């Protein structure tokens with residue numbers, strides 16, 4: 221497993237306006253005037269990643285597919301032999317664009333899919349037209365999967381509006397040949413009561429939704445050992461029951477948390493700031509570290525040793541349950 225996880229926001233722009241992402245967008249807006257990461261700065265970041273022994277970079281945002289020259293960023297990262305991932309809501313993923321991104325060297329795609337219902341997805345995303353684009357993206361990725369080699373992850377957030385749909389999204393993930401399904405817990409849930417599951421929803425999820433997920437694994441995954449590993453994993457979601465109340469309040473950790481992300485993760489923002497973990501997405505706090513060049517990451521990790529204390533309780537990092545249903549051997553950075 222590669223030690224480091226490096227990310228960057230290549231753009232802060234996004235056509236959507238998901239409510240649970242708005243705090244991070246506000247935080248970014250306050251800090252960042254420029255909306256696009258300069259490609260020269262990106263190349264310096266790639267050099268610095270190689271300099272500390274990193275092998276992987278995730279291009280996120282905002283919505284990265286809005287950048288007409290996203291391919292150039294991918295090519296730069298490949299020049300440094302990095303495994304390259306793009307996070308997308310599917311907005312700009314057509315057959316032609318996908319082919320061009322893969323030709324540039326893209327290794328991994330994470331697509332977030334929050335609903336399979338047009339009205340619901342567009343309500344969650346706060347954007348008309350996003351559903352048709354997302355469905356076209358899924359079709360394009362499915363087609364490319366038969367001829368090209370890349371890792372495909374479908375991510376969703378388990379929330380009030382969609383928790384009953386999770387087995388359907390899982391089924392689609394299997395049908396479109398995704399390698400991994402990540403139903404994430406909601407981050408910043410303590411500020412998003414409307415999106416977060418209450419205790420009753422969590423009970424409903426564990427009693428009525430999880431069995432449907434298990435059934436889907438049983439019926440749709442031919443490899444019995446992969447199916448049974450995933451079925452076992454289902455039982456970890458929202459468990460133990462004694463934490464149901466905490467989950468409903470967006471509390472994921474108790475006491476000092478020995479987070480595996482610290483000292484192995486960094487995110488470069490368009491204004492040249494580096495941030496060390498999920499906390500800074502929503503709650504920027506006072507710690508800023510300016511990226512200044514090839515040696516920056518060494519200095520950055522030296523300064524980020526202390527745990528991020530009280531905010532950790534609201535952060536699901538380390539608690540997410542992933543479902544892996546392929547034997548794809550592409551170098552995924554980790555299976556945390």
Ligand SMILES: C[S@@+](CC[C@H](N)C(=O)[O-])C[C@H]1O[C@@H](n2cnc3c(N)ncnc32)[C@H](O)[C@@H]1O
Nearest residue numbers: 240241281282283307308309332375405406407
């Ligand atoms: C900020 S988005 C950027 C990429 C793209 N716009 C998208 O929506 O997939 C990166 C990832 O963060 C996730 N995300 C955003 N807000 C979140 C939240 N409050 N809790 C958990 N995940 C969240 C999205 O689902 C997505 O997988």
Ligand code: SF4
Nearest residue numbers: 234236237238241282
């Ligand atoms: S589409 Fe992605 S970046 Fe845009 S608001 Fe939603 S989660 Fe945030």
Ligand code: SF4
Nearest residue numbers: 479497498499532535
């Ligand atoms: S807030 Fe805490 S748990 Fe979350 S990523 Fe940061 S250090 Fe880890």
